[in-house]
Amino acid sequence: MNHLISIDDLDRAGIERILDRAESFAEVSGRDIKKVPALRGRTIVNLFYEASTRTSSSFELAAKRLSADVVSIRSAGSSVDKGESLRDTVQTLSAYDPAAIVIRSPYAGAAQLVARWTDAAVINAGDGKHEHPTQALLDVFTLRQRLGSLEDLNIWIVGDVLHSRVARSDILAFQRMGASVTVCGPPTLLPRGIEALGCAASPTLDGISEADVIYVLRMQHERMQESFVPSLREYAERYQIGLGRLQPNQLLMHPGPVNRGVELSADAIDSPQALIGQQVKAGVAVRMAVLYELLAGRPAAHMAVAA
């Protein structure tokens, strides 16, 4: 594997291998000095064309804990702001001979394009509404840590599936690990044809009591103006997950950031059934494992040239 663009780049064994390694990196994060020398002297570029807190900070920390040099670029205030094309930006950054480029873009396929224009390994940190593979890996990691395996789990993904790259990567990753997936949300926010991904689709929460895991998606306020739902009040009434809708043994997940009182009630967020904090924590270890997987076995570019 040269790049991580999509969950489809990984088979089940590949996912297991990355998560096993993430387990050992999680141990590093528990030490006083949270660093290993695995990627010393390598450069990692974070190129973020969209706002991000968790993903950008955890990629940065992951790279630093592997002793890599990190450059983080955000579109605001950079040459991107001055109208530079993605291709020119990538070619400029490639001149620094990075080992990896981590890219977040509002457009589907951006990571794949970047991979065409650079010799660096490319990691998709979210492209449009298409995919967010490292989020899916950390979600699988979190569930595996808690339950040992995803085999035969019944997982419901609830909310704005239409606009969610997390949902798409999670549907693929959860199923690949042996779980069955139902997506649920207002009919206006369930994409036509989503069943082609192998999941079931439901416009109501009926049947969610059978779920082992409820994965709640962020409900963005803009969706009201676009008339996908008539009001947040009606959305919350029909789809909000609170303690009243949570069975005692069900686990609750959310990719963050949460809109408290919209898709999740405060009591649910703070309940011991919620794994939201564990997901964030898993982010660093899993991204260390992804960087390691892509780079550790690969010679630095200048060495490849010398050879």
Place this chain on the structure above:
Amino acid sequence: MTRTMFQRTDLPQADLLIRAAHVLDPRTDLDEPRDILIRDGHIAELASPGTLTAPQNATTIDATGKHAFPAFVDPHVHLRTPGQEYKENLDTGTAAAAAGGFCAVIAMPNTDPVVDDVSVLRSLVEAAGRQARVPTGFLASITLGLRGQELTEMAALRDAGALGFTDDGKPVTSAGMLRKALQYQRLCGGVIALHEEDPALSGVGVMHEGPVSARLGMAGIPSLSESTMVARDAALALYEDARVHVQHLSCVESVEALAAARAQGARVSGEATPHHLTMTEDMIRTLDSRFKMNPPLRAQSDRRALIDALRSGVIECIATDHAPHARHEKEVPFEQAPMGTTGLETAFPALFTELVMPGELELEVIIERMTAGGALYGLPIPRIAPDEPANLTLIDLGTQFEVGAAGYASRSANCCFHGRTLYGQVELTVAAGRLAFQASALTKQRLGAV
């Protein structure tokens, strides 16, 4: 009669002897090897192979093993002139047409400025007289600036040479506006060609709505965005007894709406593109912006319906919707890229390789539909018959080539067939009696032909 087709006048009328080409013209029922003698731009004689001798000054071309077809007519191209000559101009666009075996093309008016005024049309006509390698006709817009609010001076535009009218690139969203144009057609004539799309249903869509858009997380354009407008406008045409033409049909629902309207007596014709006839939404899994066009590539069932409609004649002509874009415009993420693919240089090879070779359609049907596009605007249909003006193309059906390997005659390279291996390389095109294209030995070599 007003002139409606324009081309360079400095090219000499051809004197050619084409030896032993397999002539296929579905309209004259000819399907046999012939020597073709072209004198002073006209077909002087057709005779059994080896029986004609070249007169003085005539060039002899050995076409043994090659096919000669009546040259193709494309009723739908974007030559990007005036205003976007960095994408295409009249010279490069018509060079691409000739390289694809076309002897005539009809250019769309969604240029900058829009062809919504006699002065713009006159400047185009004048430029075509200096630059167009094949006869080129022009449609004017239905509404000023394609804004859908006020009619253009349709009668004056017709007098200045406009073949018909279209707001192509955009639908005429208001039924009331379109109705007025259809009524006004009774004064000025000229087929009204329609880009059918309901903007409220297309929304921010960038591809066909279906399983692939669901997988990729890209906003979809549902088929009924097109088909509901086809049904609406066919009803308007029937009511006003107007003559309309539906451009680039893409889905089964539209084909059904067209057939139903025609059965009721509406004077509605339709066209389909080589890419909609040969490709589906699955291509977009590559996320390659070459596959982004409007209307979008749709489902396999839609493609099948288009093939059936082409065979039955519900769709009577093939149009490329040749839509060049510069490399920097297309070299961006799919959702940001402009819609459109080039198509003139690949139309015949794509249809031959993807439809004729697997036995989906007869070669005769493809030739008939590729030559029918001008007739709807009242242009003569090219024929290979004595005394006809020479409009023919010589094609090698037996040799494969890689699309784009030798570059393109078009100024742009955004071809959805780029990199494919196709059969049916065009070797020569005579348009309105003039030699418009001849593949060089060097080109053939670069394409890997043997």
